[in-house]
Amino acid sequence: MTNDATSSKAQDQPLLVTGGAGFIGSHLVEAFLAQGHPVVVLDDLSTGDAKRLPKEVRLERGDLRDAALPELLREERIHAVFHLAAQIDVRKSMADPLFDAEVNILGTIRLAQAAAAERVSQIVFSSTGGAIYGDPDGFAADENHPTRPYSAYGIAKLAGEKYLDALCSEAGVKVTCLRYSNVYGPRQDGRGEAGVIGIWMNRLLGGEEAVIYGDGLQSRDFIHVADVVAANRAAFESGKSGIFNIGAGVETTINELYRLVAESCGVSRPARYLPGKPGEQRRSVLDVSKAARELGLVEHVPLAGGLNATALWFRGHRAFQGL
Numbered sequence: 001m002t003n004d005a006t007s008s009k010a011q012d013q014p015l016l017v018t019g020g021a022g023f024i025g026s027h028l029v030e031a032f033l034a035q036g037h038p039v040v041v042l043d044d045l046s047t048g049d050a051k052r053l054p055k056e057v058r059l060e061r062g063d064l065r066d067a068a069l070p071e072l073l074r075e076e077r078i079h080a081v082f083h084l085a086a087q088i089d090v091r092k093s094m095a096d097p098l099f100d101a102e103v104n105i106l107g108t109i110r111l112a113q114a115a116a117a118e119r120v121s122q123i124v125f126s127s128t129g130g131a132i133y134g135d136p137d138g139f140a141a142d143e144n145h146p147t148r149p150y151s152a153y154g155i156a157k158l159a160g161e162k163y164l165d166a167l168c169s170e171a172g173v174k175v176t177c178l179r180y181s182n183v184y185g186p187r188q189d190g191r192g193e194a195g196v197i198g199i200w201m202n203r204l205l206g207g208e209e210a211v212i213y214g215d216g217l218q219s220r221d222f223i224h225v226a227d228v229v230a231a232n233r234a235a236f237e238s239g240k241s242g243i244f245n246i247g248a249g250v251e252t253t254i255n256e257l258y259r260l261v262a263e264s265c266g267v268s269r270p271a272r273y274l275p276g277k278p279g280e281q282r283r284s285v286l287d288v289s290k291a292a293r294e295l296g297l298v299e300h301v302p303l304a305g306g307l308n309a310t311a312l313w314f315r316g317h318r319a320f321q322g323l
């Protein structure tokens, strides 16, 4: 069989995206469809929305914790799995760590067992950078930085990485863990607790005040969702296993972010400052040189341009957001 024939066979085999009706997952689904891959989505629609999905996608509405995963993988002839379904709210993970662990740890173990039993070729896991490393020791945390998760969410994501490695690698399933920084872009849910950019844009475009907790000098690394999609595709196309930080590698303070977000929304009102949240991480920025070197992820959407495009989307989709 020629290489072309091999790759066109792989192209015909469906990909499973868990959490595909979510913010990041729906962009990934769209990108794979555009490449000609059939896509199956497993999503319980707890925070996701079926309206985000194109019609040609098969949506299996179900909870990761009780869906018949081996049967789904076998019957749909799933070639590779992109695991994004998760409880993503850090504060909720602290208020209800058992629920967080049920979805993010036990759900991931069940998927790992099914992927190993059905011998899928690869599982690409959406993990997290900031919440796993904690405050970086030096300027930017690389993949070898000590892991000091400060929340139940971070602990669960780290456990998910380790379970996938232990249960899948042994069975010959490649495991690629992508540790994202703070992701933003169109379709982010601006109504929840997670995703400061979406929350601010919703408020500012609705004529409301946006809030900064603390002095605004805390920093984060913001990555556009298109770059996260590119990272998942590169992980799949290269077939590389291992852990990769996926961020812009740029440290931006919350005050500077607010200035850019307000500008992108055409608003000049200042933010309202409220007392900082106890235990909130002070600095977070990822060293992304491994992903640049090994996955070819060299270019990133510049923050100001990415925010302008995101604000345009929020302007046009406030009705979709139920506002």
Ligand SMILES: NC(=O)c1ccc[n+]([C@@H]2O[C@H](COP(=O)([O-])OP(=O)(O)OC[C@H]3O[C@@H](n4cnc5c(N)ncnc54)[C@H](O)[C@@H]3O)[C@@H](O)[C@H]2O)c1
Pocket: 018, 019, 020, 021, 022, 023, 024, 025, 042, 043, 044, 045, 046, 047, 048, 049, 062, 063, 064, 065, 083, 084, 085, 086, 087, 088, 103, 107, 126, 127, 128, 129, 179, 180, 181, 182, 183, 184, 195
């Ligand atoms: N958004 C970020 O900044 C960020 C940063 C780091 C990591 N991540 C990770 O990326 C992934 C996607 O995040 P997102 O921002 O798109 O969140 P999201 O909430 O929009 O997407 C999560 C999706 O998973 C689904 N889901 C939740 N629990 C489920 C369950 N038990 N069974 C089946 N489906 C379930 C939800 O309905 C939703 O569609 C998550 O794993 C998250 O932890 C996100």
